[in-house]
Amino acid sequence: xxxxxxxxxxxxxxxxxxxxxxxxxxxxxxxxxxxxxxxxxxxxxxxxxxxxxxxxxxxxxxxxxxxxxxxxxxxxxxxxxxxxxxxxxxxxxxxxxxxxxxxxxxxxxxxxxxxxxxxxxxxxxxxxxxxxxxxxxxxxxxxxxxxxxxxxxxxxxxxxxxxxxxxxxxxxxxxxxxxxxxxxxxxxxxxxxxxxxxxxx
Numbered sequence: 166x167x168x169x170x171x172x173x174x175x176x177x178x179x180x181x182x183x184x185x186x187x188x189x190x191x192x193x194x195x196x197x198x199x200x201x202x203x204x205x206x207x208x209x210x211x212x213x214x215x216x217x218x219x220x221x222x223x224x225x226x227x228x229x230x231x232x233x234x235x236x237x238x239x240x241x242x243x244x245x246x247x248x249x250x251x252x253x254x255x256x257x258x259x260x261x262x263x264x265x266x267x268x269x270x271x272x273x274x275x276x277x278x279x280x281x282x283x284x285x286x287x288x289x290x291x292x293x294x295x296x297x298x299x300x301x302x303x304x305x306x307x308x309x310x311x312x313x314x315x316x317x318x319x320x321x322x323x324x325x326x327x328x329x330x331x332x333x334x335x336x337x338x339x340x341x342x343x344x345x346x347x348x349x350x351x352x353x354x355x356x357x358x359x360x361x362x363x364x365x366x
Contacts, residue, residue: 167193172242178254182242187224187273191266191280191302194220198263198305219257222266223250224273245292252290253299260285261351263305268298280304281311283318284325285352301352313347321353328356333363 169183169190183190197220205215225246231238253265265285271277281304287296303314314321324339337360340353347353 166196169193173239180242180247180251182227182229187222187270188275190222190224191270191274194222194264195280195302195305218263219254220264221250221253221255221257222264222270223253224267224269225249248292249290249297252288256288256299260301260355262301262303264302265299266302268300271300281306281315283314284322286325287329310349314350317343317347321347324356328360333360336360337364 167183167189168185169181172180172182181190181193183193197218201216201218208215223246225244227242227244227246229240229242231240232243233239249267253267257263257265262285266282271282274280280302282300282302285299285301287298290297303311306314320339320343324336324343327333327336327339336356340357340360343350343353344357
């Protein structure tokens, strides 16, 4: 539906490419997360445990072709872009969120407000000299959580900025205050723990 195609399966993961546009990749991710609720409903009916998924999206140049040698060849896409997207996917477990995208994805959108998002962090990626700014896209969150994240986005981002400015007490106070209303926010809980270990005992 979004003009993408699966490049490869990696255990329980997939790598997909979206040559049409960055927004088509983001749209596919949001649709996947929304369908997950339906799928987990079927699993619950069969007494199976629910599953969760994490998605990372980045944009850039990719080399696509046949790689390998005469005894093993495969078609695939390789590049620094692929490595960064893979790294963002792994970070979904750390931040306990479903969808992380790079700043390049947000910048590529004609209307960034179409997808509810908030600044999450600046991270170091292996092989890159400059930090990469990452965002959580929570468009597919449950309505109540989505609404709460939208209402507190500015305050949450100010807490992240205070943390990066090494104003740990200020950041701690912001996140503690947010915790009174943002219950079950994985990223918020992670920042509260980060701040706590940097405050004087």
